[in-house]
Amino acid sequence: xxxxxxxxxxxxxxxxxxxxxxxxxxxxxxxxxxxxxxxxxxxxxxxxxxxxxxxxxxxxxxxxxxxxxxxxxxxxxxxxxxxxxxxxxxxxxxxxxxxxxxxxxxxxxxxxxxxxxxxxxxxxxxxxxxxxxxxxxxxxxxxxxxxxxxxxxxxxxxxxxxxxxxxxxxxxxxxxxxxxxxxxxxxxxxxxxxxxxxxxxxxxxxxxxxxxxxxxxxxxxxxxx
Numbered sequence: 001x002x003x004x005x006x007x008x009x010x011x012x013x014x015x016x017x018x019x020x021x022x023x024x025x026x027x028x029x030x031x032x033x034x035x036x037x038x039x040x041x042x043x044x045x046x047x048x049x050x051x052x053x054x055x056x057x058x059x060x061x062x063x064x065x066x067x068x069x070x071x072x073x074x075x076x077x078x079x080x081x082x083x084x085x086x087x088x089x090x091x092x093x094x095x096x097x098x099x100x101x102x103x104x105x106x107x108x109x110x111x112x113x114x115x116x117x118x119x120x121x122x123x124x125x126x127x128x129x130x131x132x133x134x135x136x137x138x139x140x141x142x143x144x145x146x147x148x149x150x151x152x153x154x155x156x157x158x159x160x161x162x163x164x165x166x167x168x169x170x171x172x173x174x175x176x177x178x179x180x181x182x183x184x185x186x187x188x189x190x191x192x193x194x195x196x197x198x199x200x201x202x203x204x205x206x207x208x209x210x211x212x213x214x215x216x217x218x219x220x221x222x223x224x225x
Contacts, residue, residue, distance in 0.1 A: 023069055030112040031109065063129065073112075086140075095195065106174040146158075164198055165195060168198075174187055
């Protein structure tokens with residue numbers, strides 16, 4: 001029997017281990033005090049203990065490295081939670097679970113994620129990646145809201161409601177609400193209440209407009225005969 005398949009298997013394991021080492025090095029540098037300014041391919045390679053060309057071989061470019069880091073974070077802290085959310089039979093329970101899943105994800109590497117999303121403002125290629133991921137969240141919200149609308153039709157347009165929920169479940173809103181004192185559980189409760197309040201308003205039958213009132217005529221004074 002040829003030992004080649006065995007050697008190939010070990011090589012794949014070694015390549016994957018190197019990949020994870022580079023991703024963890026990238027995460028450490030993004031979360032470090034130097035932040036974005038210290039985040040370079042050379043710095044990541046040095047921190048990971050690999051050659052600069054190894055980083056390029058694995059990820060092609062700095063944006064490619066950040067794209068892979070997004071996936072690394074999601075695989076570690078989001079994918080399973082979202083899968084569990086979609087398995088909920090009741091739409092509102094699924095929506096609550098989705099809110100909790102994204103809040104937990106945003107909190108898992110808050111500083112690194114903040115800086116990764118900040119890089120999108122100055123790098124068009126990274127911006128495309130960030131927007132694509134936000135669109136996936138939009139699709140998830142639309143799917144759950146579609147299920148909810150079958151039970152209680154929405155008064156407001158679906159697109160408008162999805163836009164509001166997309167904003168409420170964004171990293172930027174989570175980061176702002178968490179601040180320096182709120183826990184992740186606090187933010188989950190606050191966002192869940194806000195989402196429920198909006199859905200309740202969006203599902204409420206339209207109020208009838210009251211007709212404009214006409215000023216009443218005051219009886220004039222009569223002169224005595």
